Amino acid sequence: MKNRTIFFEKRPEGKPTEDCFRIEENSVSEIKEGEVLLKTKYVSVDPYLRGRMSDRKSYTSGFILGEPIHSGVIAEVVESKNADFKEGDFVSGLLDWSEYQTTTGKGLTKVDGDAAPLSAYLGMLGMPGLTAYLGLMEIGQPQKGETLVVSGAAGAVGSVVGQIGKIKGCHVVGIAGSDTKTNLLKNEFGFDEAINYKTTNNMRKAITNSCPNGVDVYFDNVGGEISDGVMMNINQFARVPICGAISQYNETRLTTGPRMQSVLLINRALMQGFIVHDFASKFPDALQQLTQWYNEGKLKLKETIVEGFENIPGAFIGLFEGENIGKMIVKI
Numbered sequence: 657m658k659n660r661t662i663f664f665e666k667r668p669e670g671k672p673t674e675d676c677f678r679i680e681e682n683s684v685s686e687i688k689e690g691e692v693l694l695k696t697k698y699v700s701v702d703p704y705l706r707g708r709m710s711d712r713k714s715y716t717s718g719f720i721l722g723e724p725i726h727s728g729v730i731a732e733v734v735e736s737k738n739a740d741f742k743e744g745d746f747v748s749g750l751l752d753w754s755e756y757q758t759t760t761g762k763g764l765t766k767v768d769g770d771a772a773p774l775s776a777y778l779g780m781l782g783m784p785g786l787t788a789y790l791g792l793m794e795i796g797q798p799q800k801g802e803t804l805v806v807s808g809a810a811g812a813v814g815s816v817v818g819q820i821g822k823i824k825g826c827h828v829v830g831i832a833g834s835d836t837k838t839n840l841l842k843n844e845f846g847f848d849e850a851i852n853y854k855t856t857n858n859m860r861k862a863i864t865n866s867c868p869n870g871v872d873v874y875f876d877n878v879g880g881e882i883s884d885g886v887m888m889n890i891n892q893f894a895r896v897p898i899c900g901a902i903s904q905y906n907e908t909r910l911t912t913g914p915r916m917q918s919v920l921l922i923n924r925a926l927m928q929g930f931i932v933h934d935f936a937s938k939f940p941d942a943l944q945q946l947t948q949w950y951n952e953g954k955l956k957l958k959e960t961i962v963e964g965f966e967n968i969p970g971a972f973i974g975l976f977e978g979e980n981i982g983k984m985i986v987k988i
């Protein structure tokens with residue numbers, strides 16, 4: 657059967673470019689006993705993949721040059737010689753960027769396309785939704801009446817964080833990179849305030865204005881100067897979950913900013929980095945809560961869907977240009 661696969665061709669220096677990837681035509685082998693043949697339906701592109709393209713030490717091993725790239729994928733079982741799966745099942749798993757592939761079924765989870773759109777299992781009801789919920793609830797611990805600020809607010813994680821903040825009764829302020837995004841945050845997701853960081857020249861002041869009672873929880877997706885401005889407004893006993901630092905991912909040199917020790921000390925604040933898998937034991941309960949809120953209409957699903965297998969690298973690169981609203985997904 658004719659197939660295409662995307663390989664890791666070159667390590668990026670700075671922002672990833674199309675030539676870091678190579679699309680190759682190949683063929684899929686016959687499946688053996690115990691295996692399934694999968695047809696890819698949706699591919700998740702995520703900022704963390706940038707870290708895996710680097711040879712710097714990280715929490716997970718990097719991609720190997722010349723090997724296929726992989727990420728979260730929703731696929732259809734088109735042939736099965738594995739008793740756990742039948743033709744027509746939809747599954748999610750960490751899979752290659754390939755139109756078709758065979759696997760043993762290890763690590764695959766069945767997903768229900770009737771309960772939610774299949775793509776939702778890569779976003780709100782998948783890894784980004786769990787990241788938002790667990791990072792916020794476990795470290796941020798938002799209380800009714802408190803002020804929550806979230807950066808990267810119109811993205812996959814950020815849009816869910818802000819909506820949960822509203823469910824929990826917080827004053828929610830989002831930071832994002834366009835007026836379209838800030839309007840969406842306020843008008844569709846119910847945020848109280850939204851700041852376009854690209855047209856704001858003093859983030860510290862903008863946060864002071866939109867957070868009259870200071871900042872109790874800062875859910876940080878971006879790091880850098882945006883976060884410097886937010887941190888100057890934190891309250892005593894503030895909680896700062898460090899989820900991501902996308903503004904730094906393409907930096908080739910270590911950047912220097914304000915030193916935060918005094919701010920944390922004076923305010924007896926907590927700043928804690930986390931990786932969603934730290935909370936793996938809590939995934940089932942978190943997923944149940946997210947699904948319930950989604951079914952009740954309290955969490956709105958937002959996605960940017962790019963079509964076409966050959967457009968996976970471009971969609972990934974687009975994350976660093978802010979081309980997505982909600983979860984960036986490629987439909988095959």
Ligand SMILES: NC(=O)c1ccc[n+]([C@@H]2O[C@H](COP(=O)([O-])OP(=O)(O)OC[C@H]3O[C@@H](n4cnc5c(N)ncnc54)[C@H](OP(=O)(O)O)[C@@H]3O)[C@@H](O)[C@H]2O)c1
Nearest residue numbers: 703787811812813832833877900901902903930931932978
């Ligand atoms: N700790 C974990 O376990 C975990 C899990 C998932 C994700 N994350 C992290 O969470 C963050 C959000 O991930 P996501 O999947 O939800 O991605 P996302 O927010 O859907 O997409 C990335 C967004 O980042 C913004 N961005 C790009 N370059 C930027 C820059 N230089 N400065 C500020 N903003 C920039 C863009 O929005 P604008 O238009 O607003 O610039 C873009 O749309 C990332 O840092 C990611 O690495 C961490």
